Amino acid sequence: MRELAGKVAVITGAGSGFGLEFARAAVRHRMKVVLGDVQEDALEAAVREMRAAGAEAVGERIDVSKPEDLKRFADRALASFGEVHLLFNNAGVAGGGGYLWESRLSDWQWLLGVNVMGVVNGIRAFVPLMIEQDCECHVVNTASAAGLVSAPLMGVYNVSKHAVVTLSETLFHDLRVARSRIGVSVLCPAFVPTGISDSERNRPADLVESAPPTESQAMARKQSEKAVSSGKLTAAQVAQQTFQAVLEDRFYVITHPKMLPYVELRLQDIVQQRAPSDPFTYKPDVKPG
Numbered sequence: 324m325r326e327l328a329g330k331v332a333v334i335t336g337a338g339s340g341f342g343l344e345f346a347r348a349a350v351r352h353r354m355k356v357v358l359g360d361v362q363e364d365a366l367e368a369a370v371r372e373m374r375a376a377g378a379e380a381v382g383e384r385i386d387v388s389k390p391e392d393l394k395r396f397a398d399r400a401l402a403s404f405g406e407v408h409l410l411f412n413n414a415g416v417a418g419g420g421g422y423l424w425e426s427r428l429s430d431w432q433w434l435l436g437v438n439v440m441g442v443v444n445g446i447r448a449f450v451p452l453m454i455e456q457d458c459e460c461h462v463v464n465t466a467s468a469a470g471l472v473s474a475p476l477m478g479v480y481n482v483s484k485h486a487v488v489t490l491s492e493t494l495f496h497d498l499r500v501a502r503s504r505i506g507v508s509v510l511c512p513a514f515v516p517t518g519i520s521d522s523e524r525n526r527p528a529d530l531v532e533s534a535p536p537t538e539s540q541a542m543a544r545k546q547s548e549k550a551v552s553s554g555k556l557t558a559a560q561v562a563q564q565t566f567q568a569v570l571e572d573r574f575y576v577i578t579h580p581k582m583l584p585y586v587e588l589r590l591q592d593i594v595q596q597r598a599p600s601d602p603f604t605y606k607p608d609v610k611p612g
């Protein structure tokens with residue numbers, strides 16, 4: 324998209340972290356914003372903040388894992404502003420770390436429901452509207468660096484984010500086949516301090532796990548909390564880079580380019596048909612080959 328002012332941005336997971344920063348950036352670009360989140364108090368605070376900054380903003384409580392909520396969200400966006408131009412399928416949760424053979428079905432249901440079906444539901448609710456509008460539009464899906472490599476003890480999250488990368492790549496191809504002008508970007512950040520380590524705050528009651536964590540699950544949790552809290556890039560910087568990619572119509576948004584040697588190593592493992600390398604133990608100064 325070359326021009327953002329006056330256009331409508333729709334953001335899922337807008338109450339915290341990247342989503343909140345996307346909303347702030349959209350407002351700085353003088354866009355109208357439609358904010359969605361499952362956490363009502365955070366959503367209300369975000370809407371208040373955007374209005375106080377002078378923006379036209381509406382909020383809708385949605386659970387992205389539910390297709391009917393995304394349909395209602397799209398109806399609300401159209402009823403409020405008549406059009407939608409920039410969609411952020413961003414809401415996501417982390418958890419389910421530990422050995423895969425110890426993974427819990429409730430973790431699979433929760434993470435795949437939010438991280439994968441949330442994006443699917445967003446695409447199904449909004450892309451047909453964008454196609455019908457036939458004007459400059461763009462979809463940003465929040466995946467992760469975990470969607471580009473396969474780090475140990477993060478199996479459930481890795482699967483969900485690899486799914487978002489391939490969903491985004493396929494959406495890009497499908498739109499070209501359909502001769503649509505809609506742009507697509509996939510955001511793949513490494514660890515950034517946000518509310519992600521506290522994702523359990525929004526876990527649905529029917530998927531809450533009462534069993535105590537196994538040793539591998541406790542280790543994975545400690546490891547990911549430490550990595551998230553020590554991330555150097557801020558969520559605001561991630562949002563700024565993402566808006567730059569939208570303006571440049573760039574597909575891959577790689578906010579941590581230090582990740583790229585690990586991605587290259589994985590691809591070389593595939594091309595050379597050798598065993599997968601562990602991205603956590605690989606030292607990137609040794610050139611993959």
Ligand SMILES: NC(=O)c1ccc[n+]([C@@H]2O[C@H](COP(=O)([O-])OP(=O)(O)OC[C@H]3O[C@@H](n4cnc5c(N)ncnc54)[C@H](O)[C@@H]3O)[C@@H](O)[C@H]2O)c1
Nearest residue numbers: 336338339340341361386387414415467514515517518519
């Ligand atoms: N922070 C990181 O290190 C990091 C790295 C890579 C990717 N990501 C991804 O970024 C996205 C945003 O996460 P964040 O880091 O800003 O975390 P966050 O917890 O700060 O924000 C996530 C938001 O999504 C909302 N949410 C959770 N479940 C929802 C549901 N079912 N329906 C609607 N909203 C829901 C939460 O209430 C919250 O406001 C996620 O997809 C996450 O997987 C985060």
